[in-house]
Amino acid sequence: MNTTALLRAAHLGPTVAVTVVAALLAAAADVGPATWVLVVLAVLTGQLTIGWSNDLVDARRDRQVGRTDKPLATGELPRPVALAAVSSSAAACVVLSLALGWPAGLVHLGPCVGSGLAYNLGLKSTRWSWLPYAVAFASLPAVVTLAAEPPALPPWPVVVAGGLLGVGAHFVNVLPDLDDDAATGVRGLPHRLGARRSQRAATAVLVTGSLAVVLGPPGVPATAAWVALGVTLLLAVAAFSGTGRTPFRAAVGIALVNVAMITMAG
Numbered sequence: 001m002n003t004t005a006l007l008r009a010a011h012l013g014p015t016v017a018v019t020v021v022a023a024l025l026a027a028a029a030d031v032g033p034a035t036w037v038l039v040v041l042a043v044l045t046g047q048l049t050i051g052w053s054n055d056l057v058d059a060r061r062d063r064q065v066g067r068t069d070k071p072l073a074t075g076e077l078p079r080p081v082a083l084a085a086v087s088s089s090a091a092a093c094v095v096l097s098l099a100l101g102w103p104a105g106l107v108h109l110g111p112c113v114g115s116g117l118a119y120n121l122g123l124k125s126t127r128w129s130w131l132p133y134a135v136a137f138a139s140l141p142a143v144v145t146l147a148a149e150p151p152a153l154p155p156w157p158v159v160v161a162g163g164l165l166g167v168g169a170h171f172v173n174v175l176p177d178l179d180d181d182a183a184t185g186v187r188g189l190p191h192r193l194g195a196r197r198s199q200r201a202a203t204a205v206l207v208t209g210s211l212a213v214v215l216g217p218p219g220v221p222a223t224a225a226w227v228a229l230g231v232t233l234l235l236a237v238a239a240f241s242g243t244g245r246t247p248f249r250a251a252v253g254i255a256l257v258n259v260a261m262i263t264m265a266g
Contacts, residue, residue, distance in 0.1 A: 005071035006085060011051035014173065018140075019044045024263040025144045035147050038100050042108055043143070045093035050116035052086040057120050061184040104146035111139035129174075129188030130167045137166025141262070157216025158265050164209030165258050171202035172251050199247040203239040206254040207232055213261045228261050 022043040026036045055062070055072045062073035071077035093113060098105040115132035123132055141154035141162055174181065174190045175198060182191055190198040210232040214225045221229075232254050239250035 002071070002076055005077040006081065008069070009052055009055045009071050009077050009082060010048050010085075011054060015044070015047040015051050018047050021259055021263070022140060022144065024259075025141055026147075028263050029144050029148050031144065031148045035100065038096055039144055039147060042093060042096035042100060042105075043112075043140075045089045045096060046108060046113040046116070048089040049086055049093055049113060050120065052082055052089065053117060054120045056082055056086065061186075065180045065183050067180065100143070100147040101151065103151055104143050107139050107146060108143045112136045112143060115139075124188050125186045127187075127189050127192060129190070130170050133166035133170035134163040135166075137169065138163030155217060155265065157212045158262055160212040160216065161209040161258065161262050161265070164205045164212065165255060165262065168202045168206035168209070168251065168255055168258075171198045171205075172248070172255060175199065175202075175248060196247075199251060200240060202251045203236050203247070203254060206251065206258055207236050209258050210254070210261060213258070213265050217265065224264065225261065228257050232257050 019040060023036070023040045026039040031039065055070060056079070059070070059072040059079070062070040067073050072079065072082055094109065097108040097113075100108070113136075115136040119129065119132035123129055138159050139162075141158045145152050145154045170188075171190050174188065175195060178191055178195055178198075181188070190201075193201060210229055214221045214229045235250045235253045235257070239247045239254070242250060
């Protein structure tokens with residue numbers, strides 16, 4: 001069995017990115033070493049479950065458009081191996097999530113992982129394709145704060161910024177695959193808007209998320225928050241006025257800045 005193929009089928013980039021965000025949020029919340037490890041492992045197994053199930057659901061469609069980067073579509077990864085992997089990760093995710101306590105565990109299994117699976121199973125092809133991302137990213141900070149002692153809900157600006165980050169991430173994530181998706185009947189919101197308008201929509205929602213983090217909390221924002229917002233606005237100008245790959249790269253840059261801002265705010 002090709003371990004590299006199994007990792008590629010897990011959508012390793014997004015899986016690692018979301019897990020790192022959860023790890024940073026847990027560190028910022030000072031939840032303690034044992035809870036930090038549980039948060040990281042729960043989120044990791046949840047993201048693996050979403051990634052592997054995505055490629056399992058899309059295998060026929062990926063073969064149809066000749067996706068050579070998809071191990072299940074090319075036959076490099078046998079389907080029974082992928083099924084065993086997703087079953088194992090899902091079982092581990094349930095156990096690890098509930099080990100965080102019922103409130104945090106149910107939020108992770110429902111709004112976070114459940115939204116990702118709902119996207120895979122059909123919402124990705126509708127005008128509501130952005131919704132699972134919004135719900136999952138908005139809920140992720142609550143997994144951390146509800147696992148803390150005492151359990152608490154995260155500040156509302158963090159929840160709003162997380163949801164907007166999720167919507168922006170959705171637009172940015174699907175942009176490279178718009179043509180292949182359209183050829184097989186996937187018509188999510190970015191496909192309906194087109195590449196250029198999707199890039200601008202991603203930029204707009206990400207900038208709005210930045211504003212929520214900086215201006216939402218009471219009191220005067222810290223200097224670092226103003227600096228981050230300034231960087232975001234400069235990247236937004238590049239996203240709206242640039243050509244070629246510049247808008248896409250600028251939108252990714254804004255998303256990264258937002259992750260840092262949400263972590264600091266959380």
